Amino acid sequence: MKKRGYILLAALFLLPSVLPLLAGCADDTVELRVYSWEEYIDEGGEGALLYDELHLTDEAGAAVPSDLIGDDYKSWYEDAMGTPLSEDGPAILEDFELWYAKTYPDRPRVKVKYSTFGTNEDMYNKIMLGKEYDLLCPSDYMIMKLAAEGRLTPYDEDFFLTEGEGSENNYYAKNVSPYIDGVFANGKVTIKTEDGSEEKAWREYAAGYMWGTTGFVYNPEYVDREELENLGWSAFTNKSYANKITAKDNVRDTYFAALGVTYQEEKHNQISSLSDLEKQYTANELSAEEYNAAVTRIFNATDEETVDAVEPYLMAIKQNIYGFETDTGKTDLASGKIWLNYAWSGDAVYVMSLAEEENDTELDYYVPSAGSNLWFDGWVMTKNVEKRKTKHAAQAFVNFLSMPENAMRNSYYIGYTSAIGGEKMFDYASYLYADDEAEDPVEYDLKYFFGEDLDAVLTADRADTLHGQLFAQYPSTDIIDRCAVMNYFDAATSERINELWAHVKAEKLDAWAITVIVVSAVAIVLGVIFAKFGHKIDFFRRKPKKGYTLVKQQDPIRI
Amino acid sequence: MKAPRFSRKTLCIPYAVFLLFFVIAPMLIILAYAFTDREMHFSVMNFVRFFSDPSKLSTIVYSIVIALITTVVCLLIAFPVAYILARSKMKKKFVIVMLFVLPMWINFVLRINAIRELFNWIGILGQANYFNTVFGMVYDFLPFMILPPYTTMLKIDDSLYEACSDLGGNGFTSFARITLPLSKPGILSGVTMVFLPSMTNYVVSDMLGNSKVTIIGKFIYEYFESDWHMGSMVALILLIVVFVSTLLSGGFKSEENVRGANL
Structure with missing residues (x-):
């Protein structure tokens, strides 16, 4: 009888650990585990680009992000995801799953498991505890640390192809800003290998995000x-x-x-x-x-x-x-x-x-x-992508986010500056900041970021280019050089x-003050211990006078 | 087939498992981390580093002083309230008790944020960081100091007071000879409930002291960002401080009149 009770309890405890296994067997999808910053991706709904495009009107006094990408977002969306654009503003993660299934019909479908962290250190500690993620989005120094410790998988060479066979969906390589690409190519990190160490460019391990x-x-x-x-x-x-x-x-x-x-x-x-x-x-x-x-x-x-x-x-x-x-x-x-x-x-x-x-x-x-400081957050793949066969999906995810339309969506939603350049992104920047009727208009040259071969010069208000939001999002060349x-x-x-x-x-105390405090604290502790337990030690007990014997004291009567 | 019957032993299993995984194992892990270096070799360097650095010792001292002041202020405010409430013949006593407990039901971060705005309005936010921190702690922990003495005082038999006045004792005597000794367990339990958390509640010191006040809890948090070994050592030292202070306040004694003191 007793045994059955134990078995029942054991079963109760084991149940949660068995459930995911059962669920995992059900279909042959690949789970892509993405670990990124809190509120660092388009989550759809109000405040998202596609939602605003569908719901905001000019009469309401709000700007509409329309006509940025040729026709409209609707046809782009339907073309890319293969489903109609829903009115309630889709989120980018689900869109990726649709896009992946449509773009790579021969591969198993991908399910994104997205979790978030608050600081780079939190993320690092989680990984050290053995949490298995495929794709991470840490900051510059953390990318270097992870790479140096040999925890990252480099991107495939195919990932960087910009033309020819196999480059159709290489949106990152095609669209990344030449400035960011240059920073990533020039930045070096020393990586521990079995026979000594090797110097590698950040570019091999990281794709810029913001x-x-x-x-x-x-x-x-x-x-x-x-x-x-x-x-x-x-x-x-x-x-x-x-x-x-x-x-x-x-x-x-x-x-x-x-x-x-x-x-x-x-x-x-x-x-x-x-x-x-x-x-x-x-x-x-x-x-x-x-x-x-x-x-x-x-x-x-x-x-x-x-x-x-x-x-x-x-x-x-x-x-x-x-x-x-x-x-x-x-x-x-x-x-x-x-x-x-x-x-x-x-x-x-x-x-x-x-x-x-x-x-x-x-x-x-x-x-x-x-x-000052130049910072960036980038996508890196852990060693798990090879073990869990998610490398293709991980790279596809980075490429998907690097489609100019999606880069706009993320940038619009979170307000940070995307690492993606190119013509469409310049149009987006113009939509946000170009002001032909400015009181004091100036030409703001952003070729360094969007591409030298583009006519990436904004006409904007002088104040905005010197210390406004435009400057904060796209700093001028002379600042960025420093x-x-x-x-x-x-x-x-x-x-x-x-x-x-x-x-x-810490608020520092003088050495003598600490000494006085520590000594008196120890004295108090010892004093109290002595007062409480001293009578139990024979040495401290008062000896009875000659001719008397000690009688055990009776407990006082409690009320 | 009979229905499964649970003996007392079986009913203990959930708690035993909990105890093992969430109390004993973490303590051992902290101990292991505290006495190892980054390569997980045994080392007492963290211990040496802690006690050879005046800024770390200062932080401990400051935390204890902040906690002590908080406790004393809480006691000064709460004890008279508990006494008046317990001894009064008011009919709607529970309403007043409820008013003291009510803030506990509102999210703590929200309350501290509200205090922050209030201090800003008065103009002392960023000016008197230590005062603000202590104020926040007192505000946050006051209910914990009211309830335990109150419940112990409620249990004091009225006949004791009658006997006291029959024997010629005045109000002060009855307070000093009856109320105070008999509510001691309640006071001690209140003191423990206020003193210990106010050494580590760094949300208050961050929000109201603008992170310029560093208490030991924040210290541990910051070490755990980069160096778990030193962080574990600080946590262990805090544990010892807590243990000693509980020992001093007699928290380990299992007297029968402690009953009802711990809510």
């Missing part, structure tokens, strides 16, 4: 542009912005900013200051390549001397800022609590449009002109910089 810069979003009502330009990174420690500026609550971004502050005006450890470099560059004493190399060197300085030099500046930042934030900065800026928020360009665009729509305030974006990618920290560096971060975050 990208941007970091800088300050600020409220021009309180912040003088000229003053900010003179300050550069020193804005963080400038007393007139005390309690009105925020830094990011994570090591990497704030260390980057602190490097900027450290090197803005002064040289340290034989590296000249950013403002000196900038002067040399404007005086044509440095080429663009040399300048970028110098900036890259500064923002990747992680040796002990540099960390020691950065510490007082980081402390000064902490003293001066309003606070460290991960997410509250955007709303705090929009609601006027702070004047400047150190932000990623994608978030900058978001908060600028939020402030414009809801509070009717203008916010501007500034990238420290001496040099931006550096920050590499990943290896284990020793990571420890060094985390220690620095811990020092800065």
Whole structure:
């Protein structure tokens, strides 16, 4: 009888682990496990491009993203997915499944299992715990770290074909912005192999998805542009912005900013200051390549001397800022609590449009002109794609997202800048930012991004190209030339910089104060233990006088 | 065929399994991580690093001080309330008790956000980070300090007070000789429920202290982003601090009048 109870319980516990197996046997679909950032893909419905296209009208005063891709989205959609476009705004993941089935009828169907993470570190930890994903979307440094540790599968050579047989569906290779492709081709990562190590280009492992810069979003009502330009990174420690500026609550971004502050005006450890470099560059004493190399060197300085030099500046930042934030900065800026928020360009665009729509305030974006951060998120394949035979589906997924129409959908939905260039994407940028009737129109050259052979010159309002949303989404060439990618920290560096971060975050007490507190705490603990248990130890017990014997004390009567 | 019958032993299995997987195993994993380095070799470096770094010790000290202040303030506010409520002859007592408990039913992040806006309106957000943090903690944990003393005081027999006044005791005597000693278990359980979480509740210090106030919980969180071994060591040290403080407050004693104190 007893046994049956156990079996019943055991069955109850095992049931959840057996269920997926049963479901998995049912049909021969391939499951593609995609792991990406939260809210980083078109999820359909209101706010999605296709939904807005179908439902918004010009009379409502809203812009309609129509006629961007020839006829209309309806026929494009029906052609690509093989099903009619539904009124409620389809989501991109389901569309991929339809598109894959239609494009590759001989292959097993693909089912996308999409999950999300909040930080690169969360993602990394999940993978280290043995979670099996096929396709990931980490940021620059995390891509390098994963590649260096040998956790990634390179893309097929066929993936990069732009013409000839087998290139029909290579939307990524065909459409990726020449600028992003160049960054990915020039960026190198050293990969551990069985016989030593090998240097590989990022391009072999990663396909660009979204990208941007970091800088300050600020409220021009309180912040003088000229003053900010003179300050550069020193804005963080400038007393007139005390309690009105925020830094990011994570090591990497704030260390980057602190490097900027450290090197803005002064040289340290034989590296000249950013403002000196900038002067040399404007005086044509440095080429663009040399300048970028110098900036890259500064923002990747992680040796002990540099960390020691950065510490007082980081402390000064902490003293001066309003606070460290991960997410509250955007709303705090929009609601006027702070004047400047150190932000990623994608978030900058978001908060600028939020402030414009809801509070009717203008916010501007500034990238420290001496040099700043270039960041990107890209799709990488884990080692699982070979084991689980999902490599084809994974590459097809990247290609599908790189179709200009889909790149627009994602970019429209999340507000970040897609890594996809080309004519259609330029049309999309024009739809968003071109303004022929601007008060002060200027030609804004974006050939570096969309392609040199295109006539990618926007006519837009001067202000928008200098510090508006257009600038935040598509920075000008002279700014982008000065931006550096920050590499990943290896284990020793990571420890060094985390220690620095811990020092800065903690409110330090004097050594003697700690000693006094620790000693008194130990004394209290010992005192209490003695008071409680001391009488049980014979040594401390008072000996009875001669001629007396000790009688065990009776318990007092309880009420 | 008889229906399956569950003996007491069988009924224990779910909890035993839970205990094994979610209490004992994680503790052992933390212990293993704390005393190993990145290559998973045995190492006491994390321990040495912790105690040789003034900023880490400072964080522990600050956390304890914040938690202590929070507890004392909570006690100063909550105990009189509990006393008045328990001793009063009010008919609708439960309404007032309910008003104290009600905030617990509203999402905590929402409440802290509301406080944040309030502080901003007053103008002290970003100005007095430590005060704001302690205020947030007190606001958040106050109900935990009211209920346990209240329930223990409700159980005090009225005849004790009658006897006290018969023997010539005044109000103060009855409070000092009856209410205080008999509600001690409730107070202790309230203290434990406030002191321990306020050492680690970094949502409050992040939101109201603008992340400029670092308490030990945040410290552990940040280490777990990059270095699980050091993070586990800090977690282990916190565990020891908690253990010692529970020992000091007598939380391990199983007296019968603790009954009802733990809600």
